[in-house]
Amino acid sequence: MKRLSVFAFFVLSFTSMVSAQIVISKPNLGFSQACAGPSFNTYYATFSFSPEANLEATNQFIIELSDENGDFTNSTDIYISDAGSVIKTPATLEFSIPTTTTGENFKIKIRSTAPVASSSASNGFPAYYKIQDTPFSIxxxxxxxxxxxxxxxxxxxxxxxxxxxxxxxxxxxxxxxxxxxxxxxxxxxxxxxxxxxxxxxxxxxxxxxxxxxxxxxxxxxxxxxxxVSNNSTFAINSSLDIPYCATEGPTTLSAINGNAYQWYLNGTEIEGATSQMYTTNTEGMYSVSVDLGSCSSSASIEIVNTDFTASIDVPEFNSLEVEETLVVTASTTAVDPEFKWYLNETLIASANTDIYEATQSGNYKVEVTQTSGCVSTKTFLFDVDKAIDLFPDVALIPNIVSPNNDGENDTWVIPQDYVSGTNAEVVIFSTQGKVVFKSDDYQNNWPVDQLDFTNISPVYYYIITTSTGEKQKGSITIIK
Structure with a gap:
């Protein structure tokens, strides 16, 4: 009777053990290669298991990753589900590959923990975590x-x-x-x-x-x-395309690797230019000789920029006679040029062509701008100093003088009938009758010296006598 009981217990235990097992299918991959990186590292695997009822509440599904040869001896667990979270078949799991992954024949397996089971290996696939995936220099x-x-x-x-x-x-x-x-x-x-x-x-x-x-x-x-022999040539590399736009900065010329270097501009040695690279913003024919040890080499390159030339046809300083004007022309090779003219730093709104006629004294400048392609501006300065008309044609004898050096009424300027060359006598008196000025060759220059103001707006009197004896009389008020 005891033997029968033991046998019955063994049969029941064996039946319970068999019924607790599941079978997991070979994983089906949703990709053919895993090319991961910092911006992307998400992949999916789908599998089936049977029977669903045999999963225990604590079960977890785990994804194992082989080595690069498909060997699972030292596999890596790359995904572990939460206990009891996967209960329906088929199931799809999301995973990422480790950042050290690199190889052409990785495989994965799916295994469960309760009950313990494992799938066969998936198809092999290339897998790389591309920690660096941008162009680089050599x-x-x-x-x-x-x-x-x-x-x-x-x-x-x-x-x-x-x-x-x-x-x-x-x-x-x-x-x-x-x-x-x-x-x-x-x-x-x-x-x-x-x-x-x-x-x-x-x-x-x-x-x-x-x-x-x-x-x-x-x-x-x-x-x-x-x-193959001394004085063989190579190509010099320029960091900017030639021709280049000089306003964007200089270009760097590079020679081949060697033991020693010497750069030349238009056949003349550039002092101190003895490195593999030479930076310049100047046009011209550049060459370099390179000592390679058992041989030497040389190369040349012509540096041309797409900048433009410009000039004006007047000197920096210009003196004009009375009534004379100055016509200035700006010449340029600029593409679609733009011209701006200024007087004393104020834009002359009506001046926008390559020619300008200066009629006033002052500090002038013109800006020439290339508006297409290599956009840049060249500036030219020039001064115009017009001679002062000492004997302007005024109609009346003024009765006010303001000697404050503002350029207006600084001296007593009278009609041309009474000035130098007419033999007219000019006499000016103070209010006390004292003669303060007398001349028969008047230069429109009174007051010649700084007046001593004892009163506010002092008054003086004048008598002008022409060569024929005609007289003009009046007063002059001095104001500041």
């Missing part, structure tokens, strides 16, 4: 390089690069593949590493090794040539 952005016969030219990834260069060398986990261009659209793999010693002429570049996920993490191209 060779200091110099697009040429040369080596002497029997030697080599070392290409390196710039680190940390510049403001616009997110160097991949900042991320130690990354690796790199170098390529040689075989056509504008094709290339062949050369070697791996952060540097490349080139001993074959060609155009080279490097990509961060993201396998089938490689996209935007690549370098500029560098053309490497072989120097």
């Amino acid at each position: 060779n200091n952005l110099i697009d040429t390089g040369s080596y002497c016969t029997g030697g080599s030219y070392l290409l390196t990834i710039d680190n940390p690069g510049g403001l616009l260069n997110d160097s991949p060398l900042q991320y130690p986990s990354l690796s790199f593949n170098w390529y040689l261009e075989t056509s504008p659209t094709t290339s062949v793999f050369v070697a791996s590493g952060s540097t490349l010693a080139v001993d074959t002429p060609g155009i080279y570049f490097v990509e961060t090794n993201y396998g089938t996920c490689t996209s935007n993490s690549f370098s500029n191209r560098v053309t490497v040539s072989e120097i």
Whole structure:
């Protein structure tokens, strides 16, 4: 009887154990490759399990990620569901790949915890977390390089690069593949590493090794040539397109890598210009000689800018006689030029052509602006000093003088019938009858000296006697 009881207990226990199991299907991936990065790292896997009723309330589903060879010996759990959150089949789980993921044959499995079960492995897929996925620079952005016969030219990834260069060398986990261009659209793999010693002429570049996920993490191209004899030539690189717009700043000229350098402008050595790069904002023919050790090389480039020339046809200082004017012409090669003329820093609204007639004394300037293409402005200054008319044609003898140096009524200016050359006698008296001025060659210059004002607005009297004996009499009030 005891044996029967033990047997019955074993059968019941075995039946309970079998009924508690589930089967999990092979995961179906919603992607063919996982190319993740800081801005995107979300993927989905769908699976089925059976029977639903055998899931326990504490069950969790876990996604395991293999190594890059599809091996689960040291798998990584990349997703764990909350206990009892997944109870219906089929189920879809969302997950992300680790930031260290890099390889071509990853796989995932789905396993449960209550009851314990595991699916078969998914299909293999490439997976890369692209921590750096922007263009970067090599060779200091110099697009040429040369080596002497029997030697080599070392290409390196710039680190940390510049403001616009997110160097991949900042991320130690990354690796790199170098390529040689075989056509504008094709290339062949050369070697791996952060540097490349080139001993074959060609155009080279490097990509961060993201396998089938490689996209935007690549370098500029560098053309490497072989120097077979002294005085061979290469191409100088300019940081700006030639011709360039000088107002946008200078251009930087770059030579190939060498041991020593000397730059020249129009055949004349530029003192102190002995570096691989030379920055300039001056037009001209530039050349550089480069010592490469066992050989040397040279190159030339003509720097031309799309700026314009301009000039005016008058000197900086101009003196004019009475009634004389000054016609000024601005000449320019500017595209769609604009002209603005100023007198004493005030815009002359009506003056907007290349010609202006100056009729007044003062400080003038003209601004010539190229309004299309390379927009820039050139300014020219000139002064006009007109001679003072000492004997203007006035009709009446004034009775007020204001010697305050404001340019108006500073002296007693009388009609031309009584001034120098007419032999008219001019006599001026104070109110006490004292003669303060007398001349038979009057220059329109009284008061010659500063008057001593003892009264407010003193009054003087005058008598003008012509050569024929005619007389003019009156008073003069001095005001400040």
